[in-house]
Amino acid sequence: MSITISQKLTDYIKLSRPRIISLLDLAAVTGFVLGLPKSANLTDLITSFLAMLVGVSLAASGSMIINGGLEIERDKKMKRTSNRPTVKGEVSRKETYIVGSIFTTLGTLLGFFANPLTAFFIALGAFIYIVIYTIWLKPKTWLNIIIGGFAGSAAVWAGFAASSNSFSLLSFLLGFLIFMWTPDHLWSLALRYRDDYINAEIPMLPALTDEKTSAKAIAISNALMIPFALLIGFYVKSLIYLIIATIASALLLYTSIKLYLNPTKDEAWKSFKFSSPYLAIILIALIIIKLI
Numbered sequence: 503m504s505i506t507i508s509q510k511l512t513d514y515i516k517l518s519r520p521r522i523i524s525l526l527d528l529a530a531v532t533g534f535v536l537g538l539p540k541s542a543n544l545t546d547l548i549t550s551f552l553a554m555l556v557g558v559s560l561a562a563s564g565s566m567i568i569n570g571g572l573e574i575e576r577d578k579k580m581k582r583t584s585n586r587p588t589v590k591g592e593v594s595r596k597e598t599y600i601v602g603s604i605f606t607t608l609g610t611l612l613g614f615f616a617n618p619l620t621a622f623f624i625a626l627g628a629f630i631y632i633v634i635y636t637i638w639l640k641p642k643t644w645l646n647i648i649i650g651g652f653a654g655s656a657a658v659w660a661g662f663a664a665s666s667n668s669f670s671l672l673s674f675l676l677g678f679l680i681f682m683w684t685p686d687h688l689w690s691l692a693l694r695y696r697d698d699y700i701n702a703e704i705p706m707l708p709a710l711t712d713e714k715t716s717a718k719a720i721a722i723s724n725a726l727m728i729p730f731a732l733l734i735g736f737y738v739k740s741l742i743y744l745i746i747a748t749i750a751s752a753l754l755l756y757t758s759i760k761l762y763l764n765p766t767k768d769e770a771w772k773s774f775k776f777s778s779p780y781l782a783i784i785l786i787a788l789i790i791i792k793l794i
Contacts, residue, residue, distance in 0.1 A: 509592075510592075510593075513587035513592050513593050514567060514587075514593070514601065516586065516587055517566060517567045517570040517586065517587060517588065517593065517598065518562075518563035518564075518566045518567055519566050521778075522562075522566065523559055523562050523563055523566070525778060525781065525782065526558060526559075526562050526654060526657045527555060527558060527559055527657075528782060528785050528786070529654060529657045529658045529661070529676075529680060529781075529785060530554060530555060530558045530657040530658065530660055530661035531555065531661060531785075531789065532658065532661065532676065532785040532786075532788050532789055533657070533658040533659060533660065533661025533662035533663075533664075533665075533673060533676060533677075534550075534551055534554060534555075534661035534662065534664050534665045535661075535665070535788070535789045535792045535793065536662060536672055536673070536676065536738075536788060536792055537661070537662035537663070537664070537665035537666035537668070537670075537672075537673065538665045538666070538792070539665065539666060542665075547665065549615060549616070550615070550616035550617070550620070550664045550665060551616075551664065551665070553612045553613060553614075553615035553616045553620070553664070554612075554613060554616045554620050554624075554660055554661055554663075554664035556609070556612055557608075557609040557610065557611075557612035557613040557615075557616075557620070557621070557624050557660070558609065558624055558627075558657050558660055558661070559609070560605045560606070560608050560609030560612065561605065561606045561608075561609025561610055561613075561624045561625070561627065561628045562609070562627065562628070562631075562657070563602075563605050563609075564601070564602040564603065564604065564605025564606030564607075564608075564609060564628065565602065565606055565627070565628045565631045565632050565653075566602075567598050567601055567602035567605065568598055568599060568602035568603065568606070568632050568636075569602075569631070569632065569636050570586060570587075570588045570593070570598050570602075571588060571593075571594075571595040571596075571597075571598030571599050571602065572595075572598075572632075572636050572637065573588075573636070574588050574589060574595055576641075576702045576703075576704060577589045577702075579698070579701050579702040579703075580695065580698035580699070580701065580702050581695075581698055582695050582698050583698075606625075606628045606632075609624055609628070610624050610625045610628070612624075613625075613660065613664075616663070616664040617663065617664070617667045619663040619667060619668070619669070620660050620663045620664045620667075622663075623656045623657075623659040623660035623663055624656070624660045626656045626659075627653045627654075627655075627656030627657055627660065628653075630649075630650065630652050630653040630656065631650065631653035634649060634650060634652075634653075635647070635649070635650030635653060640704065640705075641704070641705070642705065643705055644705050644706065644707040644710055646705070646706070647684055647685055647688045647689070647706065647707075648684070648685055650684070651680065651681040651682070651683075651684030651685065652677075652681055654677075654680040654681065654683075654684060655677030655678065655680050655681045656677070657680075658673060658676045658677040658680060659673055659674075659677050662676075671737070672734070672737055672738070675730060675733060675734050675737060676734060676788070678730055679727065679730045679731055679734065679784070680781070682723070682726060682727035682730055683727055683777070683780075683781055685707075685719075685720070685723040686720050686723045686724050686727065686754075686758070686773070686777055687774065687777040687778065687781075688706070689706070689707055689708055689716060689719060689720050689723070690720055690761070690770050690771075690773040690774035690777060691770075691774045692706040692707065692708040692709065692716075693708040693713065693716050693717070693720070693761075693765070693767070693770035693773075694767050694770040694771045694774060696708045696709060696713070696716075696767070707719055713765035713766070714762075714765050716765065717758075717761045717762045717765035717769075717770075718762055720758055720761060720762075720773065721755075721758040721759065721761070721762045724754055724755060724758045725755070725758075728751040728754070728755070731747045731750075731751055731784055732744065732747055732748065732751070734747075734788070735747055738788070738791065738792070740791040742787070742790075742791055743787050743788060743791045746783065746784075746787040747784055747787065750780050750783045750784060751780075753776070753780070754776065754777070754780045757769075757772060757773045757776050758773065760772070760773075761773045
């Protein structure tokens with residue numbers, strides 16, 4: 503059966519995981535806005551912004567596509583991932599490496615249109631996700647997603663560098679917030695699909711311990727992350743942000759407590775589904791208070 507261009511395009515869109523890319527893009531935009539100088543050439547800022555945003559999107563998409571090729575055998579063993587184009591044979595491992603590498607390289611090169619520091623952070627995010635997380639840590643240790651969380655941090659740092667050509671305490675804090683947020687997000691998903699991870703022999707924390715311990719780890723992870731969300735508010739000196747972050751964080755803690763008291767797959771799914779909106783609320787609030 504011949505595969506049309508539109509079908510192939512659809513396959514690559516699925517492999518690039520647009521929902522994850524959209525959150526990374528939002529993180530990068532937040533970094534860019536927080537790094538905006540008091541005065542700058544508008545044309546230069548627009549050029550840097552577009553180069554950074556498209557660069558982050560392409561490099562992240564390329565990383566996801568390469569991940570799809572690297573994970574074929576494990577994906578076959580998981581119900582959640584068994585319908586991916588790579589598993590079904592619609593996209594070969596070789597294709598993912600070629601297309602993913604092209605996207606990642608183009609994304610990094612686009613970063614240079616902003617400045618070399620932006621390109622560095624774009625490349626760093628791809629390297630952490632592909633090499634450090636997918637190839638090295640994911641098959642070996644439950645620390646995989648903790649260290650791998652820095653891939654998301656790099657998107658923030660690329661955005662901040664694109665507008666300021668620098669790396670500051672503020673950009674570090676926002677990147678570290680995403681690093682701290684990642685375990686809750688992925689462990690909640692892994693708890694929901696615990697049987698899948700066990701079957702695929704992926705040492706994600708919920709696959710290595712019981713549900714109660716996993717839920718406790720998620721709650722602790724969130725409790726450790728929330729102070730960083732609030733600390734950013736003191737750094738940017740915004741009461742509005744602090745109010746928004748406090749309310750959102752209270753709701754996040756509520757989902758964590760519910761999961762801890764009732765560590766079921768349904769509660770894990772609710773925790774997972776709230777984690778992305780939580781981060782989006784934090785990021786959008788920072789953009790708004792910076793621009794008003």
